[in-house]
Amino acid sequence: MLAPLLLLVVGVTPAPPRFDQSGRSIGxxxxxxxxxxxxxxxxxxxxxxxxxxxxxxxxxxxxxxxxxxxxxxxxxxxxxxxxxxxxxxxxxxxxxxxxxxxxxxxxxxxxxxxxxxxxxxxxxxxxxxxxxxxxxxxxxxxxxxxxxxxxxxxxxxxxxxxxxxxxxxxxxxxxxxxxxxxxxxxxxxxxxxxxxxxxxxxxxxxxxxxxxxxxxxxxxxxxxxxxxxxxxxxxxxxxxxxxxxxxxxxxxxxxxxxxxxxxxxxxxxxEGALEVSDVFRSDGLPEVGLTVLVPPEARRTAPHVLAAAKVALEHAGRRWLPYPYPHLTLVAPPIGANLQSGGMEYPTFVTVYARTDPAQPRDSLLWEVAIHEVVHGWWQGMVASNEFEEAWLDEGFATWATTEVMNAVGLDWDLAQFLPPGTRWFLGPLLRSRIPERDIRPAGTVPRFESSILRPSWRFKTGGEMGRSTYGRAAAALAVLEQEVGPETFARLMRTYAERWAFRHPSTDDFLQLASEVSGKDLRPLGNALFRGTAGLDDSVTGLRCAPPRPPSGFFDADGGTPVLRAPRAADPGGDVRCEVLVERRGDLPLPLDVQLTFADGTHLRRDVPPGELWTRIVTERPPPGGRVTLAEVHPGARPTIDTSPGNDARSLDATPGPALTVGGWFLYAAQLLAAAVGSLL
Amino acid sequence: MNRLLEPIRVGFGEWRTVAVLLWANWLVAGLMVAPTVPTVWAAFGHAPLAVGKPLVSSELLIGLRPLFVGGGTPSVGAPLLLLVVLQTFLVGGVVWRASAGGPFRLGAFLGQSGRLVGRNARLYLWLLLLLGVAMLVPVGLAALLHVLGLRTIFTMPGETWIFGSPFGVTSVLHLAVLGVALALWRLSLEVGRVLIFRDDLRTTRRAAWRALRLVLRSPLSIVLYAVLGAVATGAALLLMRGRAMLPEGNAGLALLALGVGQTVLWTRLAFQVAGTRFAAALVQRTDAAPRHVGHLEEPVEAAPPV
The missing domain is CATH 2.60.40.1730 (tricorn interacting facor f3 domain)
Structure with a gap:
């Protein structure tokens, strides 16, 4: 009697449940x-x-x-x-x-x-x-x-x-x-x-x-x-x-x-686990009872895990499919058992991570893993792909979905949070950061020469390659499809995929077929390149230089046709300035590659690199001083998420000593500390 | 308290000695990072998207691994070997400065270094044996604690560093024991060097033994020396924290950070000199070692008159 009144007060009207309180389906x-x-x-x-x-x-x-x-x-x-x-x-x-x-x-x-x-x-x-x-x-x-x-x-x-x-x-x-x-x-x-x-x-x-x-x-x-x-x-x-x-x-x-x-x-x-319970309630979504089991020494993990589970249930329930099951159990293993048993998904039962001293207010490690495992409830729990043969269909989807949820709640990686308690006070400032999940995903991969994403998991060269390919690389590949069709269409695609394939066993081809159907574009060639090929991507501007055109020298035909040596001359100070831009593509992903040049006078020039080309050289000759190319960029404003090195997507004519000195300075400092540490033992 | 403050005063007062040590540090560190310079400049020297970004960012840190896939990684082995040679050489000069004082002359510093380098190297090798013995204590203690189900930072599961808290009571106590064992070894080494310098000892095995006896006779010195090491570490950590808190993003800030980083190194090296001074003071104070050792120093009877 009280429950409906309470719901009226707080204004939450859950959706009708799909299962009763004993886990049996209704209808x-x-x-x-x-x-x-x-x-x-x-x-x-x-x-x-x-x-x-x-x-x-x-x-x-x-x-x-x-x-x-x-x-x-x-x-x-x-x-x-x-x-x-x-x-x-x-x-x-x-x-x-x-x-x-x-x-x-x-x-x-x-x-x-x-x-x-x-x-x-x-x-x-x-x-x-x-x-x-x-x-x-x-x-x-x-x-x-x-x-x-x-x-x-x-x-x-x-x-x-x-x-x-x-x-x-x-x-x-x-x-x-x-x-x-x-x-x-x-x-x-x-x-x-x-x-x-x-x-x-x-x-x-x-x-x-x-x-x-x-x-x-x-x-x-x-x-x-x-x-x-x-x-x-x-x-x-x-x-x-x-x-x-x-x-x-x-x-x-x-x-x-x-x-x-x-x-x-x-x-x-x-024996000895603490049990913490809560309920996920949200307007229009079924209620989900939540239970977290945590080790006593890591009891402060529970609020993080519960909060992360709730945002995942909320986001996924609204974007893809309401979570139908009435209960979800999350196990945060004892310290010493996290790497072997934490971070695993089973239907309505997942293992997450436990930390004795979680970072506040949101521990990105605890949150990320909890979100990842909860969204597995959709991608593999309900949309039950074959994890033996097509692991990317669950891990790639779950990684992509984790990014979605993290973006929705504004959660980025802070590497300082990885530090053990007792060291955070002085090492924390060193690693404090806000790195978006989407940038982490392709970072571990190298374009080309990795196995195709789609293959039986035991046929990857190493466990590491399997992990990189089916998690981060696959998620980045999904994001490429998202860029290709646009966010709204892609959101519709994912919802349709979840609705159509929930409680069934889809394959990669089923997904690509549906993607083409929903988007109205044949995405199978791109999808096959992404998932069946060794495709990767690192587009970069590797060269930009400007100089006056070199005056001609050597033998040239005179009026009578006889070659005559032309004396070397100084460059014409009023002549055009010649700029050369070298753009390179490492990888063979068939994505368009457009280049934008910015001139000193503020004007722009756009060029497309022909499909299939791995490099192109763009030469401009314009009068100085406005004719100098000051900046060359690939993919201006729309970097493909699968690009492994975002830093090299642009090159300026003027030197930028700041980044080089920052990196080089850290290298030198680290080397000095190492030398001092070794020296103190001598 | 003065037994700690006086060496620290000397350590920081010997700025020319510290500068020589810092020069050696620069040389070694520079050789380590030299192979990376072309790669780093090629990647970031004209990288407008990386301007204003700190090291831990998508544009810099995340892109570093692919950068070095084709080579150009820092060199470590050979520069560290050079460090061993340099440090073994320079330590003679440091002992001279810590023991004798007086005006600093680079020529004299290098001369003392050259004069003592062989003996200091041999002394170090002898005292490596002591290091092995001294380490038996913390290793044995770690094994005992492990059997009792208690953990040290060396026996706890690796994931404790991320998920748990590696610094519990037991692990900190074990670290303290390790620190004292290291202090015993290190102080013996310093005292041995001072003895070789002061008494011009040729037999390094005997110097090592005398140093160990002298140190063992003064357990308070071991503790004070360990405290000196802890103070040095704490001071360096504080400065490192200050270095890490600096904003990053442009050339000026990077250079400023590099400068602040040198204060970390300067402090560390000044405490190194202070450690040697501590040993010299210990030798002076105890006066336990005879000025002359061995059969050559024994009194010789006068020859009978002819």
Whole structure:
């Protein structure tokens, strides 16, 4: 009774909810619920042991009978040093993958004990390990089960899976760190049967990749119901809505959660965590309950995370699609577990970062990560792309969207905020800055000779290249499309994309097709160059000089045709001044390249560099003094966001010693301090 | 208090000595950054979009990495090697100034430096052994604390630097122990140099041993020397903060910043001289070391009359 009155007072009228308070959809399902699970798990943290059962209900959406079902057992990536995940991590590195430092007891595994059909038939004996990506015989992250009778087209099968698992030491979003355990990809999970025309397949095809060091995930939508039993001392946060809590006689507690129309279910069990709750309310948007779990020593993280989550929910809800789920849990891991488990997205459950001493009033690191993970709720949570094969569709989108939100709230990067407490007072002034997120994005990339953005994540040269390409470079590429069609059209495109592809599985081609449809321009060539090519961009003015034209010298034909030596003469002081401008393009992105020259008399000259040319020289001859080119610029007023070095987009005739002295001065100062430090040891 | 103030007065009063050390610092630092000059000028010498921007900006800092992809990065190894040679050479002159005083003459400074360079180098190598032994204390303490579940800045997870607070009670205490261990080593080195200068010792192993004994007999000196180091660090940090607070963006401000930066270096080097002076005063005060050592210094009986 009070709630409506309160809403009247504060003037907020939320939109009708799409789910009830138990996480069940109101009205028609939002997704086709191809794979639904009823999960039960019991966790013994002392033994790092998990016992689980899952009742899986799977629908065959194809027009062919399916007798063999494909599954992931992600935790076997942590089983030993020979798994594909650990091998790749050793070879190419990957963020959040510290498995290379695992020793004996650190490893973990999943073992399927039984897989029973409703009639009691156990098909566990048909288990066959598959290695579709690299043939590594030691890898056990994908298996198949063969049914006695295939699932008919449109038919359903229910399987009761029972498994046990050893929880690994924390790595790659999963495992134990002290009294904190994060459960991601923790149950045997069915792959995705892609059905034509889904993502371009021509026949029904299982998409079920091994767990690689650099890949994330891909799953069908469904309903998840979970009963999680843990010692009473542990707090539990999980995807979905909490539907119950039962104290058991053996000193454990069973926590129940439910959520319809999601693609995954993750949770944490954490002794000593603080729980902070809040509600997101905004006119015309559904209410979202918020829960943050933080370590006590970093309790001051919670307000930052909640505020960032709210601005993300507000912005994304209005720009793309209202957030339909009734609850969102944000986990800020304990100090020491942030890099391995912070910054990960699951539907209605994300991990962020925790800091003991956040910068005030807005800690850009905490805010950026929280915003990024929350907007993943749209880009991959609802618009459920294939993160194995097209990681840019979620990471690039989420990075682009993070920039949108940060711009909307006027939040830039301040590098001084990265400093540890105790050093900020004297090092802070050194690093104090306001660097827009959009400038950070392409900075780590080098134009040309990087792998194409669109490729399976495990086929990048290194983990670093994968990260650069699918996050910053992809986001910058999206911004190029935005510049190409204009902000209003692009906003319409993103909203249409979210509306049309929510609760489905789009591909890059689907996005480019829609982009062309919404913009009325064929964006596929540019899109293919951006995402399928090695295209990059650094346009620059590399030369500008002016001088009087050199007077002719040498032999010239006289009247009779005989060559006659012409004596050298001084330049005509009243003659034209000749200016040469050299413009270069590093990269092969097919974007127009226009150049503007500014003359001393204030007039301008615009030139277009022919498409495909990597450089051009522009020569002008005009009478002095107004005829001197004082400034040459590329892309005047509209720098492409993918340009890696904005500083070289213009060149002046006069020297600008300020920037050179600033950079050189810092170099010298740093070298002096280094020499003094080393000298003090001698 | 005077045991601290007097060396500091001498350190800052020896401005010509400090100028020589600063010259050596400039030489080494200049060689480090010289390879970057053409690249930096080519990139920023005619860059109107970068005018008025501080170092930490999209136009300057963000563009630095691609700038050096093709080479032109600072050189570090060879200049630091030169620094080792220069510092080992000049330290003899510094000891002369800190011990003897009197008017400064560059020729005499260099002469003393040249006279003592070999012995000072050998002394340093001997005292590296002491450094190794002295470091066993903080290393052992760190291991013990680790076993007890307590963290030092060397054993805490790397992410603590960003997400947590590296300076807790335990880590600061451990740093203090490390500082005292370093002070013991460094003061022994300084005292050894003074002894070599004062007594013209040839046997550097014996000088090292005498220096260590002298220092160990005066634990208060170790603490005071550590305090002197802390004061030097604090003063340098304060000036560095002032340097960092300067606005940036044009040539004049950049030059001003460079000038203020020199005060940081000047202070650091003046405290270096002060440290040597502290050691010289310690030697003078304790008078523990005999003026002559070894068998050559033992009294020789007069020859019987013929």
């Amino acid at each position: 028609a399902p939002l997704s086709d619920r191809t794979a639904s699970y009823v999960l039960e798990a019991r966790y013994d943290p002392a033994k790092r042991h998990l016992t689980g059962t899952a009742r899986l209900t799977w629908t065959n959406r194809s027009d062919l009978p399916q007798g063999t079902l494909w599954f992931h057992t992600y935790w076997n990536a942590f089983k030993n040093s020979e798994s594909t995940f650990v091998r790749e991590q050793r070879r190419a590195g990957a963020a959040r993958a510290s498995t290379g430092r695992y020793a004996g007891e650190d490893f973990g595994w999943t073992e399927l004990r039984s897989a029973r059909l409703p009639d009691g038939t156990d098909v566990r004996s048909t288990l066959r390990w598959e290695r579709p990506d690299d043939g590594n015989p030691a890898d056990q992250t994908v298996f198949t089960l063969t049914l006695p009778a295939p699932v008919p087209p449109g038919g359903q099968v229910t399987l009761d899976l029972a498994w046990e698992a050893r929880v690994p030491k924390l790595a790659a979003r999963t495992g134990v760190h002290g009294k904190y355990t994060l459960f991601g990809q923790w149950f045997p999970k069915i792959g995705v049967l892609e059905v034509p025309p889904q993502r371009g397949v021509r026949t029904p095809t299982w998409n079920c990749h091994q767990f690689h060091a650099t890949t994330e995930f891909y799953a069908d939508f469904g309903s998840y119901d979970a009963a999680l039993t843990v010692p009473r001392t542990m707090a539990v946060g999980a995807a979905g809505v909490r539907t119950g809590r039962t104290e058991n006689p053996d000193g454990t507690v069973t926590h129940r959660f439910h959520q319809d129309d999601v693609i995954d279910f993750a949770w944490t069990a954490w």
